[in-house]
Amino acid sequence: MLNDTWDFITGLSAAQLVSYFWPFFLFDLTRYVVFDVLILTLYLPRRKRNKQRRAEARRLLFHEKPLVSVIVPGKNEGKHIPSLAESLTRQTYKKLEIVIVDDGSDDDTEIICRKLHKDGKIDQYVRNEVRGGKASAANTALYYSTGKYVIHLDADSELRYDSIETILLPFYMDANIAAVGGDIRVANLNQTMATRTQAIEYFKGISTGRTVSSMLGILRIIAGAYGAFRRDTLDRLGGWDVGPGLDGDITMKIRKLGLKVVHEPHAVCYTNVPTSFRKLARQRFRWDRSMVRFRARKHVDVLMPTSNFRLSNFIATVENLFYNLFLNFKWWFYVAQVIFFYGALLQHIIVVNYVLYTLANLAEFLVAMVLLRKTLRKQDLLLILYLPLMPLYTGLYLRIVRTYAYIMEFIHKASYADRWNPWKVSRVVKKDRL
Amino acid sequence: MSEGLLITGDQNPLHLPAKKSTDDTLWRSLDVGADADYFLFEVSSESEAYRVIGLVRQKLLPAIYLKPLILINSGGDLSKSLQDQVDFVISSQQLEQQLPAKLLDEVESINRRIDALQEQRLKADTNMALRVVRYLYSRDREVEPVASIQNRGGYTFTGIESLFDGHDQSIWQTLDFLNSQHLVQTRFVTRTHQCASCGCAFLNFKETCPQCESEELDADDLIHHFRCGYTAELSDFRQEERLVCPKCDQTLRHIGVDYDKPSMMYHCRSCDHRFQEPEIATTCFDCHRTAPPENQIHRNIEAYKLSMLGVNAALYGLDSLFASILERRLQLLPLDVFERFIAVEKARIGRYKVSHSSLLLIDIKGLEQIYLTLGERTSEVYEELANLFYAMLRSSDLISSRNESLFLMLLTETSPDDAKIVEGRLSSGVGELLKASLGASPDIISQIVNVDTALDLTAYLESFLSEHHAE
Numbered sequence: 001m002l003n004d005t006w007d008f009i010t011g012l013s014a015a016q017l018v019s020y021f022w023p024f025f026l027f028d029l030t031r032y033v034v035f036d037v038l039i040l041t042l043y044l045p046r047r048k049r050n051k052q053r054r055a056e057a058r059r060l061l062f063h064e065k066p067l068v069s070v071i072v073p074g075k076n077e078g079k080h081i082p083s084l085a086e087s088l089t090r091q092t093y094k095k096l097e098i099v100i101v102d103d104g105s106d107d108d109t110e111i112i113c114r115k116l117h118k119d120g121k122i123d124q125y126v127r128n129e130v131r132g133g134k135a136s137a138a139n140t141a142l143y144y145s146t147g148k149y150v151i152h153l154d155a156d157s158e159l160r161y162d163s164i165e166t167i168l169l170p171f172y173m174d175a176n177i178a179a180v181g182g183d184i185r186v187a188n189l190n191q192t193m194a195t196r197t198q199a200i201e202y203f204k205g206i207s208t209g210r211t212v213s214s215m216l217g218i219l220r221i222i223a224g225a226y227g228a229f230r231r232d233t234l235d236r237l238g239g240w241d242v243g244p245g246l247d248g249d250i251t252m253k254i255r256k257l258g259l260k261v262v263h264e265p266h267a268v269c270y271t272n273v274p275t276s277f278r279k280l281a282r283q284r285f286r287w288d289r290s291m292v293r294f295r296a297r298k299h300v301d302v303l304m305p306t307s308n309f310r311l312s313n314f315i316a317t318v319e320n321l322f323y324n325l326f327l328n329f330k331w332w333f334y335v336a337q338v339i340f341f342y343g344a345l346l347q348h349i350i351v352v353n354y355v356l357y358t359l360a361n362l363a364e365f366l367v368a369m370v371l372l373r374k375t376l377r378k379q380d381l382l383l384i385l386y387l388p389l390m391p392l393y394t395g396l397y398l399r400i401v402r403t404y405a406y407i408m409e410f411i412h413k414a415s416y417a418d419r420w421n422p423w424k425v426s427r428v429v430k431k432d433r434l
Numbered sequence: 435m436s437e438g439l440l441i442t443g444d445q446n447p448l449h450l451p452a453k454k455s456t457d458d459t460l461w462r463s464l465d466v467g468a469d470a471d472y473f474l475f476e477v478s479s480e481s482e483a484y485r486v487i488g489l490v491r492q493k494l495l496p497a498i499y500l501k502p503l504i505l506i507n508s509g510g511d512l513s514k515s516l517q518d519q520v521d522f523v524i525s526s527q528q529l530e531q532q533l534p535a536k537l538l539d540e541v542e543s544i545n546r547r548i549d550a551l552q553e554q555r556l557k558a559d560t561n562m563a564l565r566v567v568r569y570l571y572s573r574d575r576e577v578e579p580v581a582s583i584q585n586r587g588g589y590t591f592t593g594i595e596s597l598f599d600g601h602d603q604s605i606w607q608t609l610d611f612l613n614s615q616h617l618v619q620t621r622f623v624t625r626t627h628q629c630a631s632c633g634c635a636f637l638n639f640k641e642t643c644p645q646c647e648s649e650e651l652d653a654d655d656l657i658h659h660f661r662c663g664y665t666a667e668l669s670d671f672r673q674e675e676r677l678v679c680p681k682c683d684q685t686l687r688h689i690g691v692d693y694d695k696p697s698m699m700y701h702c703r704s705c706d707h708r709f710q711e712p713e714i715a716t717t718c719f720d721c722h723r724t725a726p727p728e729n730q731i732h733r734n735i736e737a738y739k740l741s742m743l744g745v746n747a748a749l750y751g752l753d754s755l756f757a758s759i760l761e762r763r764l765q766l767l768p769l770d771v772f773e774r775f776i777a778v779e780k781a782r783i784g785r786y787k788v789s790h791s792s793l794l795l796i797d798i799k800g801l802e803q804i805y806l807t808l809g810e811r812t813s814e815v816y817e818e819l820a821n822l823f824y825a826m827l828r829s830s831d832l833i834s835s836r837n838e839s840l841f842l843m844l845l846t847e848t849s850p851d852d853a854k855i856v857e858g859r860l861s862s863g864v865g866e867l868l869k870a871s872l873g874a875s876p877d878i879i880s881q882i883v884n885v886d887t888a889l890d891l892t893a894y895l896e897s898f899l900s901e902h903h904a905e
Contacts, residue, residue, distance in 0.1 A: 104696070114711065118644075124708070125710075126656075126697065126699070126710065127697055127710055128656070128658075128696035128697045129696060129697055130694060130696045130697075131696075132658040132660075132663075132665065132694070132696050133663065135663030136658045136663050136664075136665045136696070137665075138663075139663055139664055139665040139666075140656065140658075140665040140696075143665055143666050143667075144699075144708060238662065238664050238680070238681030238682070239663065239664060239665075239681070240663055241662060241663055242660075242661075242662070242663045246663075424660055424690070424694070425660045425663075427660075428660040428661050428691075428692055429660070429661060
């Protein structure tokens with residue numbers, strides 16, 4: 001059978017190659033492999049050239065030593081807080097203020113945090129008896145924090161020892177930068193197959209993907225799990241709006257102010273990801289719906305030629321809509337096309353696509369390894385063995401989840417009913433079409 | 435009605451003199467009133483009433499201090515506290531006519547109980563605990579705590595207050611003692627905080643800053659505006675009469691609909707610290723000492739009623755407590771049963787003429803004084819004494835008591851010489867124990883008698899008592 005496939009490939013003309021595998025060659029190869037490689041060949045030397053500027057930024061940072069607030073909003077996260085507080089004491093940047101906001105936890109969180117607060121391990125603990133949702137918890141933390149920079153951190157994450165220092169440096173290199181995204185890596189990568197595939201996905205999507213977007217000035221999300229903000233900017237915006245997807249939302253709002261947002265691939269944050277494909281589907285369902293809600297609805301104005309128009313914002317949104325929304329539906333079109341017109345060649349086309357996408361994944365993985373080299377761990381490198389699984393993961397699993405999410409959001413505005421927000425909030429937000 | 439008049443009649447009451455009488459004349463008329471069935475009195479003011487009640491209830495003779503008291507109300511409202519301190523209140527009109535039958539029934543019932551006490555040939559009761567026990571017995575009711583700002587403990591027991599001469603702490607101490615001796619049964623009513631240093635229940639509870647202990651705090655609600663997720667303190671939203679969101683400029687309309695208050699935040703004006711859980715400090719209104727609530731006394735406030743042991747104590751005296759402990763520990767025999775055993779033993783020895791038995795008498799004087807000195811620890815000392823007795827006696831020996839302090843022991847198959855050894859050990863043991871507890875050597879008298887046919891226990895005890903109990 002493999003011989004047949006080989007004959008099939010060698011017998012293909014260039015035109016046939018494109019007509020059978022156009023999604024790969026026209027979109028995925030160009031956008032995710034060729035483009036990334038090109039940009040990084042520009043980025044890496046530039047980062048090297050910037051070494052002097054980074055050293056200067058570091059000197060400025062440690063000279064000024066601003067208070068940095070690490071805010072951690074969450075519900076029932078008490079069990080993670082002691083180790084988080086402990087790990088923050090090991091940061092190279094020490095002038096931190098840890099503010100924990102407990103969004104109506106119904107477990108031991110209050111007991112744990114009150115004790116930590118009493119012992120001076122955390123600086124502020126605010127307990128909200130009634131849950132108000134992530135945005136209100138983050139805003140409460142913002143309200144009671146005092147630092148010049150505000151780092152939004154998920155409770156179950158762990159920072160590399162120099163991470164806070166690293167994430168702050170861009171602020172001292174460019175006064176227009178108002179927010180810096182941290183590089184999210186998977187902490188529990190060897191736990192299950194689901195966590196391994198996510199780890200590879202994070203390397204490609206976050207580490208490489210966001211570095212490239214940042215280079216191009218079209219970065220459109222700073223992860224909620226780990227991002228640094230200038231306080232004056234957050235105060236101007238009145239903090240976070242109601243989610244889900246509030247991290248992408250606030251990034252867009254910062255961009256609209258004409259300020260820059262960048263990604264810092266060496267500011268490492270390890271986070272725990274869903275351990276089963278079932279739980280992962282639930283998480284992605286939420287994330288993908290918020291894409292529709294925020295890009296295609298709330299911030300669709302960036303596409304309009306108003307006085308506020310900015311090309312980079314336009315491109316950021318178009319790129320996002322195009323590659324996620326449009327290409328997602330294109331893929332189903334491609335599946336239909338193959339089945340109806342090339343039905344006889346189905347197995348060959350599947351095998352070839354599988355090989356092509358595996359090779360593309362390998363290329364992307366290697367690019368990420370080059371980009372991140374000094375912050376990598378040995379177990380990260382071993383993920384290479386799992387690359388052949390990726391076409392199934394991204395090509396099939398994630399696509400199905402995403403398609404379902406988009407349809408539900410477009411038709412039913414399902415994100416407003418998400419249990420992630422308390423109903424009292426969703427009700428108001430839905431009514432006011434926010 | 436004239437002052438100081440002894441009203442004669444079926445019920446034989448004593449009409450106490452009214453306000454103008456000096457205490458001396460009152461005292462005298464009380465003494466002659468020992469045989470009255472009840473005391474009737476009429477006063478012009480409540481304070482006068484309290485004085486009269488106090489004079490009666492603080493008399494030493496049970497026939498007087500336990501006497502039913504009837505207050506004649508000549509008009510006006512009486513305080514609850516005053517009503518609690520007398521047995522009955524009647525109107526002047528009622529007095530003109532026949533007293534209600536129900537009232538007389540109750541008077542009679544109280545007097546029957548007092549008579550039961552009298553049968554024990556009681557003279558002066560000087561002991562406070564005993565007086566309370568006897569009072570509770572005669573009234574056969576529960577004494578309930580009453581909240582009162584006149585009282586440092588925050589509560590008083592108006593039913594028995596008049597037995598005491600004004601130091602309210604002694605009410606608590608007496609009730610605590612009675613409870614520790616199981617002479618009363620308690621019923622939980624409520625709970626108070628009292629100052630750990632002076633017992634005062636009037637404590638000022640204050641929120642303080644956990645950082646600097648300042649009391650100068652502001653508290654503000656946190657507001658969460660649902661629509662935009664903005665969260666800040668209420669003062670940030672306040673614009674004149676309205677609440678307006680500083681982020682989205684919307685007016686907040688209804689709590690729960692478009693906003694809520696997820697928590698509250700304290701702000702210390704002195705050190706600028708913000709916190710949600712203030713420390714609580716309590717300051718005593720009396721001695722001004724400040725302490726956290728957990729370091730103050732948390733006290734159950736209870737109602738008290740005599741227990742069966744208490745009834746026993748009312749009739750036979752408090753010292754029967756030691757007897758009751760001995761009874762449990764050593765199977766203290768009733769005296770009449772003990773006398774039967776002596777008779778049997780006499781007969782046995784007289785018939786076979788082979789063995790000797792001895793009777794050991796030990797009189798521990800002032801045993802009844804122990805609880806006055808030791809208070810709540812009395813029962814511990816009694817237990818130790820009982821243990822001492824237990825260690826000295828063999829299972830074939832028998833023990834009984836003549837009164838609270840005189841104990842009789844039949845040491846079977848023991849010659850007077852051997853009994854001397856037991857006597858020596860017991861006397862020195864008891865002496866040492868009481869000396870260690872009381873700080874002074876007690877007066878212990880002991881005697882040994884050979885049990886033979888010539889022994890007349892009753893006569894012997896009478897002569898022993900008349901010799902050593904001169905009073």
